[in-house]
Amino acid sequence: MERDVDVIIVGAGGCGLTAAIAAAEAGASVALLEKEDRAGGNTWLSTGSVPAAGSRFQKDAGVDDSPETMTADLLRKSGPHDAEDTVALLARQSAALVEWLVDDHAVDLQLITDYKHVGHSITRLHAPAARKGEFLVKDLVAAAERLGVEVITGNPVAGLIVEDGEVVGVRVAGERIEEYELRAGAVVLAANGFGGNREMLSKWIPEIAEAQYFGAHGSTGEAVAWADELGSPLANMGAYQGYAAVAYPHGSIVSWTTVEMGACLLSPQGKRMGDETVGYSAFAPVVSAVTEESWVVLDQRIRDYVKGNEEEFADLVGIGGVVEAADEAAVAAIIGADETTVAATLGAFAQAAQGQASDEFARTDFGFGALQKPYFVVRSIPALFHTQGGVMVTDTAAVARADGTTVPGLFAGGGVAAGVSGKDGADGYSSGNGLLTAIGLGRIAGTSAARVAAKG
Template structure:
């Protein structure tokens, strides 16, 4: 078959960049197409945290972990779902994945030891030193370029080329790129999920469809739609990653480490809304069911601790995102709530944190303990970050028909593939699940696509 390149990768976020690196390393010529003007996608907006079990970085830190423990943790958080085999696959591959990125491709990932984060019983998140996804993206772009792969931005793929039931390339159509066809031995779909597509959200995840969306604008679901047109099977389409506290108007996440260290969230009336320790994703629909905005309340110890560990939180502080409140009355004034209500909420929270009485919402983990004066208050909104459903893939990241057979020449990962965060809702999301399927399936898809192209 006539071809322009061996492998086409659609989308240059974490998944697409990793797929391109893996394919090029295997000897394939690669075209990496990105519809936006910058690589990165949701990976750029993330903390860059990739969970890995049994990595040498864990061993050096004295952390005992295994793929079996990691898979059990993720499935405990997610519950039963349509991609359980993917959980086990990615857990097995996770340590070699992180070591491959660091050792072979100069990607700066370091074990986070000061917190476990949601869903993990062991410290296994590996992230850039600054804990910002943009640094992960920059390292991946540099690695791709060293292998001769250029990120071709401003080139939106408009559809797949099909011959005799096999995917043989893509059709590009954009204002800057113009229209053209590109043929290849295999195509990897790495164009993320459908968080930016209100119509698809209303179809699949109505509970969060009208919430503010803080993911990448390019995540509009067309790659899932193309696969469905070919008869692909989809799974976990009702699952998503939410975030309960995005700083308003700053657009930066209020680090959930604040909550893990003992912060709480108050509604506009000054009342708590539930057990915040369930996690930033699971707590998002709890907040959105009550209010369009809320307030994170922390203290000096928490502020200083997170400030010293997380650059994005430091940026939020420097932008003036935290308001200092000398006492409960000042917190009430910032919120615009009744002083007695705020005082009662914070007193009840303090009593639970001290162990004097059970928390009415069942929270048992209070980090540093009761909040102390002065308080710090951050105005925030609940948001949708990333959909977690997509097409069903095999252990080689091949896209699966509804009858169980694979679609020749087509591979997928990241937000295009069925995720590992449960079937429905936001409470099945463990920290790093998005990047686990992006980077993990990206590597597998790139290798598989290169192998397929080579066989042809």
């Protein structure tokens, strides 16, 4: 069969870029097609945090971790689901993955030691120094370019070319380009999930379909639909990552470290809505069920701690998104709630933090302890970050069929693949699950696609 290139990769986010690096490193020629005008997708918007168990960075920091502990942590948070084999696979490869990116491809990933975040019993998230996915994307693009792979932006893939049941290429079509076909020995779907597709959200995750979508516009689900049409079973389709507090109207993440250090969230009525320490994703539907906007209440110690460690939060402080309130009356005035209610809520919260009373929502972790005046308040909204359901893949990231065979020539990773955050809802998401499947499966998919292309 004539081919234009060995491997085609659809989408240049974390998954596609990592797949491109792995495929090129294995000697394949690669076409990396991106429909937007810039590489990055959701990965650019993320904090770039990737979990890895047993990395040398952990060892240097005296952290004793293992793939078994990581697998147990993720499954404890997610509960049973359809992609449990993927959890163990990615946990086993996670340390080598991070070390490969850092050592062989000059990607800046450092162990985060000032917080563990949701779902992890141990310090294992690795992120760029600035904790911004933008830097992860830039490093991955540079690494791909060093291997001779350019991101071909503005080239949306419109469909797969399938001959005799085998995927042999893609059709590219967009408003600004003339339609063309590209043929290859293997195709990797790295186009993320369907967070930007209201119709698919209404079908698969109605509970969050009306929430603000805070991810990249390119996540419109077409790659999931193509694999579905080829007979790949879809799995974990009801699972997603939400975020309980995106600063409004500033549009940046209110770091959950604020909650881990002792902040709480108040409704417009001045009441708490639940135990915030269930995590930023699990708490998103709790907030959505009560209100369209809420307020994160913290104090100066928390503000300064997070500002000192996290650039995005420092930026939020810099642009006035974290507002000082001298006392409960000032908090009430900012959020427009009844002063007595706010005073009662914050009083009860302080008593629970000091161990003088049990918390109304059974919260037991209060970080620095009871909030101290002056308070600081951030107006926020809950949001959908990305979907976690997708196509089933094998341990080579090949797209599986229901009968146990695979679709010849087709591989997938990242948001296209069934995720590791449970079957349904937002509460199974552990920090880093998104990039774990993006970068972890991306590397496996790129290597496998190059191998298949070399044989053909």
